[in-house]
Amino acid sequence: MxxxxxxxxxxxxxxxxxxxxxxxxxxxxxxxxxxxxxxxxxxxxxxxxxxxxxxxxxxxxxxxxxxxxxxxxxxxxxxxxxxxxxxxxxxxxxxxxxxxxxxxxxxxxxxxxxxxxxxxxxxxxxxxxxxxxxxxxxxxxxLIWQHDLSITSINTLDTNEGTNLEHTLIASDTAATFSIIENTSGLFSLSGTNNATLSFDGTNTDYESTTKSYTVKIKATGNDANENTEQTLTVNIKDIIDTAPVIRRFTISQGVNQGRLIIKTDTSVT
Incomplete structure (x- = not known):
């Protein structure tokens, strides 16, 4: 070949x-x-x-x-x-x-x-x-796709029992609009420009109750309605002294009993 x-x-x-x-x-x-x-x-x-x-x-x-x-x-x-x-x-x-x-x-x-x-x-x-x-x-x-939109404000807040709270929501897109998608307690609401002000009604909260924290799920939506992100925000209730202090009045008796000073306690007053 x-x-x-x-x-x-x-x-x-x-x-x-x-x-x-x-x-x-x-x-x-x-x-x-x-x-x-x-x-x-x-x-x-x-x-x-x-x-x-x-x-x-x-x-x-x-x-x-x-x-x-x-x-x-x-x-x-x-x-x-x-x-x-x-x-x-x-x-x-x-x-x-x-x-x-x-x-x-x-x-x-x-x-x-x-x-x-x-x-x-x-x-x-x-x-x-x-x-x-x-x-x-x-x-x-x-169908979930990655994008750059995010909520950049903090998601953990503290407030005293019986106290209201306001928090400003911030997103990476300044034009983003906020909405509440989960509010089990019913104590949260939104207001202001782009709904960026989150209010918490803590008037009736009590640290001594079984509930010491409350959560809300926030959604931020960009210019494109399909560009969105979510954040769960927690409000922790702080304890405050809610019982008035007891003040006791002491008087010193005249004289000495066997070399010891005699102190008598009067009725307690507040």
């Missing part, structure tokens, strides 16, 4: 081996990265390709649901979304793809923290660099 034929055989064997042992792209993570953006991460780079003269579309087929409620798609259909590549290489392959999902507003309005996502990239003609298509993905999507 001449050198050229050996080269051809070797090249074919390498191609066959790479095809035989290569794996299809796998979705390793789907996450919500802000108010309405979903990010998909693959274990290897992919990009949209065309087959049989069909134009490149580069689409994901998606549905979002919890139990029998479908926020996107239905039990037997998926909705098409067109993602964009995050930091693709020179050939257009990227391990991360994202798209804007307006449906997330409905999940926020219903107070959901997670939802099932079914994502199909196969029919969208996404492939890795040797032509392997991605597999379907069905898993839980965490």
């Amino acid at each position: 001449n050198i050229f034929n050996r080269f051809i055989v070797t090249a074919l064997l390498v191609l066959f081996t790479s095809k035989a042992f290569a794996t299809s792209p796998i979705i390793t993570k789907i996450e919500r990265i802000n108010v309405n953006t979903i990010l998909v991460t693959f274990d290897q780079g992919i990009k949209p390709v065309s087959h049989f003269d069909v134009p490149i579309e580069g689409e994901f087929s998606v549905k979002l649901y919890t139990s029998t409620t479908y926020y996107l798609g239905s039990s037997n259909s998926l909705i098409v979304r067109t993602p964009t590549a995050v930091n693709p290489n020179d050939n257009g392959f990227a391990t991360q793809w994202q798209w804007e999902e307006p449906t997330l507003t409905a999940t926020d309005n219903d107070g959901l923290s997670e939802i099932t996502i079914n994502l199909n990239a196969y029919h969208s003609d996404f492939e890795n660099d040797i032509g392997h298509s991605s597999l379907d993905y069905i898993n839980t999507l965490n």
Whole structure:
């Protein structure tokens, strides 16, 4: 076998081996990265390709649901979304793809923290660099996303029993608005600009009672209604002397009894 034929055989064997042992792209993570953006991460780079003269579309087929409620798609259909590549290489392959999902507003309005996502990239003609298509993905999507908003004011306060208290709430976003989401005792209220003044009605509090601290859960909401954070604030009741002191009057009797001074105690007065 001449050198050229050996080269051809070797090249074919390498191609066959790479095809035989290569794996299809796998979705390793789907996450919500802000108010309405979903990010998909693959274990290897992919990009949209065309087959049989069909134009490149580069689409994901998606549905979002919890139990029998479908926020996107239905039990037997998926909705098409067109993602964009995050930091693709020179050939257009990227391990991360994202798209804007307006449906997330409905999940926020219903107070959901997670939802099932079914994502199909196969029919969208996404492939890795040797032509392997991605597999379907069905898993839980965490709807809680990280952001910079936080409540920076202290969350532990002290006040004397029977005393009212006012506290100024402060958030990292000065335009944030505060609200009370849990107030079991009913002693807390908000007022002032952006509801930033927290009032505690301690008029009837008593350190000698079984309750020596009270809590309230505060929520701060930024300019975007979906950017929010929570803080549990505790007010501790301090004891004060609430019994008047007893004053006793002493008188010294005249004379000495066996060399000792005689002191008599009169009736106690307060």
